[in-house]
Amino acid sequence: xxxxxxxxxxxxxxxxxxxxxxxxxxxxxxxxxxxxxxxxxxxxxxxxxxxxxxxxxxxxxxxxxxxxxxxxxxxxxxxxxxxxxxxxxxxxxxxxxxxxxxxxxxxxxxxxxxxxxx
Amino acid sequence: xxxxxxxxxxxxxxxxxxxxxxxxxxxxxxxxxxxxxxxxxxxxxxxxxxxxxxxxxxxxxxxxxxxxxxxxxxxxxxxxxxxxxxxxxxxxxxxxxxxxxxxxxxxxxxxxxxxxxxxxxxxxxxxxxxxxxxxxxxxxxxxxxxxxxxxxxxxxxxxxxxxxxxxxxxxxxxxxxxxxxxxxxxxxxxxxxxxxxxxxxxxxxxxxxxxxxxxxxxxxxxxxxxxxxxxxxxxxxxxxxxxxxxxxxxxxxxxxxxxxxxxxx
Numbered sequence: 001x002x003x004x005x006x007x008x009x010x011x012x013x014x015x016x017x018x019x020x021x022x023x024x025x026x027x028x029x030x031x032x033x034x035x036x037x038x039x040x041x042x043x044x045x046x047x048x049x050x051x052x053x054x055x056x057x058x059x060x061x062x063x064x065x066x067x068x069x070x071x072x073x074x075x076x077x078x079x080x081x082x083x084x085x086x087x088x089x090x091x092x093x094x095x096x097x098x099x100x101x102x103x104x105x106x107x108x109x110x111x112x113x114x115x116x117x118x
Numbered sequence: 119x120x121x122x123x124x125x126x127x128x129x130x131x132x133x134x135x136x137x138x139x140x141x142x143x144x145x146x147x148x149x150x151x152x153x154x155x156x157x158x159x160x161x162x163x164x165x166x167x168x169x170x171x172x173x174x175x176x177x178x179x180x181x182x183x184x185x186x187x188x189x190x191x192x193x194x195x196x197x198x199x200x201x202x203x204x205x206x207x208x209x210x211x212x213x214x215x216x217x218x219x220x221x222x223x224x225x226x227x228x229x230x231x232x233x234x235x236x237x238x239x240x241x242x243x244x245x246x247x248x249x250x251x252x253x254x255x256x257x258x259x260x261x262x263x264x265x266x267x268x269x270x271x272x273x274x275x276x277x278x279x280x281x282x283x284x285x286x287x288x289x290x291x292x293x294x295x296x297x298x299x300x301x302x303x304x305x306x307x308x309x310x311x312x313x314x315x316x317x318x319x320x321x322x323x324x325x326x327x328x329x330x331x332x333x334x335x336x337x338x339x340x341x342x343x344x345x346x347x348x349x350x351x352x353x354x355x356x357x358x359x360x361x362x363x364x365x366x367x368x369x370x371x372x373x374x375x376x377x378x379x380x381x382x383x
Binding site: 017018019020022023025026027029030033034 | 263264265268269272273276298300301302303304305308311312
């Protein structure tokens with residue numbers, strides 16, 4: 001039941017207006033348009049990110065979503081990777097001489113971006 | 119005298135580029151400026167009919183570029199404004215008949231005699247667009263507050279920046295103020311936020327624009343028309359005057375402001 005205010009001015013306080021939706025969708029698509037990353041490069045990057053994460057956790061490849069997100073309030077655009085995983089791969093850890101800069105497997109994050117930015 | 123070359127472009131077709139060019143040309147002439155307009159949309163000539171000059175074409179832009187006619191011969195003088203001229207596009211050729219350097223050369227010649235050289239760019243981002251862009255000192259991008267038009271405008275802005283031209287300014291055309299108030303159409307603030315360029319004018323959607331084109335007398339001449347007023351404001355901004363934007367245009371009106379106070383947005 002819309003409030004009197006909403007009925008008078010047609011702007012529900014909660015639901016996104018179509019103008020807001022247009023703006024949000026445009027800001028999303030323009031990140032891609034502007035960066036102009038060829039699809040094969042984008043795919044290769046996704047695959048590499050996936051390969052790294054797969055060393056630590058078992059991921060379901062179908063559910064992976066890696067996308068560019070627009071900046072909020074003047075910050076930089078972000079690459080947001082959503083990688084649902086089923087369980088961690090405990091052993092064997094990768095040899096230290098090859099990947100000495102990597103964190104321990106248990107601390108591998110499931111998202112590349114900080115959670116509070118979402 | 120060194121005239122200024124102003125190119126009107128958009129990316130997407132059908133957003134009101136030609137109508138805007140016609141209105142700006144006539145608006146500048148109305149202020150006593152010497153103006154020549156060039157229709158760069160070769161193969162899809164239209165500026166002539168919107169200006170009411172379609173019956174007087176003898177030579178066109180391609181005739182000038184290929185040396186069959188002198189510039190003066192191809193310029194059609196407007197009857198009401200003797201300091202307003204049009205160089206029409208060729209109708210039977212394609213964009214490749216003219217090169218960017220042809221346009222630069224032609225405009226350099228015209229700069230000596232005119233205050234403003236207005237170029238009506240074709241839609242798209244190919245040869246015709248590059249022709250229109252090459253001589254530009256000032257670039258105006260026309261768009262509508264719709265996702266497809268705004269996206270194409272962004273693409274064009276990127277190309278302009280890559281050419282080290284600009285900064286382009288935005289004409290937001292066909293704004294339906296009622297819809298903006300209801301949150302069903304992006305506002306000028308929304309669009310400039312997305313595109314990151316400055317606004318030069320907001321033209322409200324107005325049935326008068328179509329009937330003005332029908333009769334070949336651009337709406338800028340009609341004193342009562344709101345869109346005519348918007349074009350008159352843009353014209354003054356083009357000449358360097360600081361014309362404030364009416365508050366209604368900018369914010370979607372007082373009601374929307376109150377609405378935002380109450381958490382409406």
